[in-house]
Amino acid sequence: MKGLGRNVLLFTASALFLVYVLAPVAWLVSSSVQQEAEITSRPPHWIPRQPTLENFEAIFQAKEKKVTYETRRAGDPATGGYIPSTARDLVPSMWNSLIVAVSVVVLNLLVAVPAAYAMAKIRYIGRSTSIYFMLTTRVIPDIALVVPFFLFIRTFGLLDHLGSLVITYLAITIPFSVFILVGYFESLPDELDKAARVDGCSRLQTLLRVYVPLAMPSLVAVVLFTFLTSWNEFLLALMFTQTPASQTMPIVVASFASDFTISFSFINAAGVLAVVPPVLMAVVFERYIVSGLTAGAVKG
Amino acid sequence: MSIRAGALRGVFGAPVSRYDQASALWLLAPMLAVLLVVAVFPVLYSFWISLFDLRLTRPHRVPFVGLDNYLEVLQDELFWSSVWRTTSFTLMSVTAIMVIALAMALLLNEEFRGRRFLSAMLLVPWAIPYVANGLMWKWIYDSGYGALNGLLFQLDFIDKYMVWLGDSHKTLALIANAFVWKEVPLATILLLVGLKSIPADLYSAARVDGADLWRRFVHITLPALRPSFMLVMIYETMMAIRHFDLFFILTEGGPAEASHVLAWQVYVETFRKLSFGTGSALAYIMALVTFLLAFWLIRTLGRKL
Incomplete structure (x- = not known):
């Protein structure tokens, strides 16, 4: 009987858990495939009765279509489903986000891997200072960086340039990457280091030939965290980008949200597009992310 | 050289070889250089700016005003009401995060079919961009x-549709709810690590002594979980104090000033009023406060490495 009671309890708790975690997202997805007429029904249709992909079509075809007041009224005269002229910026902005995220990932690996190896495996004067330095930079609030970054970037003429985002994202990602990697390198045996050094490897060779191949799980975690942080970042992108040339996905999506004339179903479709890549990555690589978070103890 | 380096490893307090010292510095150099430029320099520069009356609306005259910007900020009534709102947002959010995350971590700490599916789904809110999260809750x-x-109406809790975010009594709690939903997964994962590190024999010993489920929870689980609980709580407090994105997407500080928190004030001061001097002073005050909290965190984490 005790086993049955336990099962009922676990089942109820799991159901509550899933509803809490998934219901808001399910509603977002459901309302992204509804037409304007359906989405404005009271009470709402939890499950769409006439699912449609026209919101997504509008986003992907926005580039070819010339959007004027007439064409968007004509598109859906009964409901006035507004497609904003900025809809065409969404797909390019996702490219911008991708370019920034990939650059930040690559630079992170180049900078963080050697530093983490030195902190974990080499005895040198200033080791604990460098560790505390790295941890301290990790807790600087991004809002405190905004003003100096802005002036700095304006001086170098990088405003409205993707480069400004790459540089500033390094500040918020590198300390965390180093932290995860130090934890992982420390868990690998010192004897490997000794053996490689006796065989005549330099420090750099030891790192590249011995430790990097062994540290793959933590490297994957670093890649994922850095990518997701860059892909999702909003505050700094809001300050440093001004035109579609450099706007990243969160900025364009946010601009839809503040425009009251845009139809809800369109905003929700944009939201779904923004959510799909990071959520897929997270769920597919769940194991690496959880181990990375565990090793890193706290997200940066 | 490799022999010298090999000889000193593992001997605590042994002299550091010159080769090791040099190679460590080379390996660290890129990170130190990048962090100096993108983290240390901005923080110092920010303090420097906060000593000037720098307004982008008047770029050619930038008088040095010493600590006047700080005085101006501290004498501003809006600053103190923002402090109060930030505090209540933080208290609400962190309390809810800790309660929900603890419940979820306790569930995931059990062995049952479907546990792996639950922990994969837990990452959904975590991975969603804050902007999309804001949009979804809006x-x-x-x-x-x-x-x-719709839901409350169908369940007969309300008899007509109500204003939610636009109601100044509810705004902060509703924003906190959106924040909590997104932060709970991380807190859960970190608490779960703490739960898993509690030795199982503690529980079986307590069972032999006749302690029931509740007593085992109060006398074993909670005390053993204390360190990770504190860590998560401090981390989430820092995150709540500095949070900006949801305030921008959901309410822009409104209605009236109902969700005008410190992070939002920094934004208004610098990018709407273009007063970089007072904006920097504000940001610096915020950074100092979160840094005091972070100090504890850094010491704990530094000891672990």
Whole structure:
């Protein structure tokens, strides 16, 4: 009987858990495939009765279509489903986000891997200072960086340039990457280091030939965290980008949200597009992310 | 050289070889250089700016004003009411995060079929960009067609649709709810690590002594979980104090000033009023406060490495 009671309890708790975690997202997805007429029904249709992909079509075809007041009224005269002229910026902005995220990932690996190896495996004067330095930079609030970054970037003429985002994202990602990697390198045996050094490897060779191949799980975690942080970042992108040339996905999506004339179903479709890549990555690589978070103890 | 380096490893307090010292510095150099430029320099520069009356609306005259910007900020009534709102947002959010995350971590600490599926789904809110999260909750809270109104109406809790975010008494709590939903997964994962590190024999010993489930929870689980609980709580407090994105997407500080928190004030001061001097002073005050909290965190984490 005790086993049955336990099962009922676990089942109820799991159901509550899933509803809490998934219901808001399910509603977002459901309302992204509804037409304007359906989405404005009271009470709402939890499950769409006439699912449609026209919101997504509008986003992907926005580039070819010339959007004027007439064409968007004509598109859906009964409901006035507004497609904003900025809809065409969404797909390019996702490219911008991708370019920034990939650059930040690559630079992170180049900078963080050697530093983490030195902190974990080499005895040198200033080791604990460098560790505390790295941890301290990790807790600087991004809002405190905004003003100096802005002036700095304006001086170098990088405003409205993707480069400004790459540089500033390094500040918020590198300390965390180093932290995860130090934890992982420390868990690998010192004897490997000794053996490689006796065989005549330099420090750099030891790192590249011995430790990097062994540290793959933590490297994957670093890649994922850095990518997701860059892909999702909003505050700094809001300050440093001004035109579609450099706007990243969160900025364009946010601009839809503040425009009251845009139809809800369109905003929700944009939201779904923004959510799909990071959520897929997270769920597919769940194991690496959880181990990375565990090793890193706290997200940066 | 490799022999010298090999000889000193493992001997505590042994002299550091010159080769090791040099190679360590080379390996660290890129990170130190990048962090100096993108983290240390901005923080110092920010303090420097906060000593000037720098306004972008008047770029050619930038008088040195010493600590006047700080005095101006501290004498501003809006600053103190923002401090109060930030505090209540933080208290609400962190309390809810800790309670929900603890419950979820306790569930995931059990062995049962489907546990792996649950922990994979837990990452969904964590991975969603804050902007999309804000958009989603804005739609849920919508006064005309939102899901919250729809649900409460269908369940007969309300007899007509209500205004949610636009009601200044509810705004902060509703934003906190959106924040909590997104932060709970991380807190859960970190608490779960703490739960898993509690030795199982503690529980079986307590069972032999006749302690029931509740007593085992109060006398074993909670005390053993204390360190990770504190860590998560401090981390989430820092995150709540500095949070900006949801305030921008959901309310822009409104209605009136109902969600005008410190992070939002920094934004208004610098990028709407273009007063970089007072904006920097404000940001610096915020950074100092979160840094005091972070100090504890850094010491704990530094000891671990």
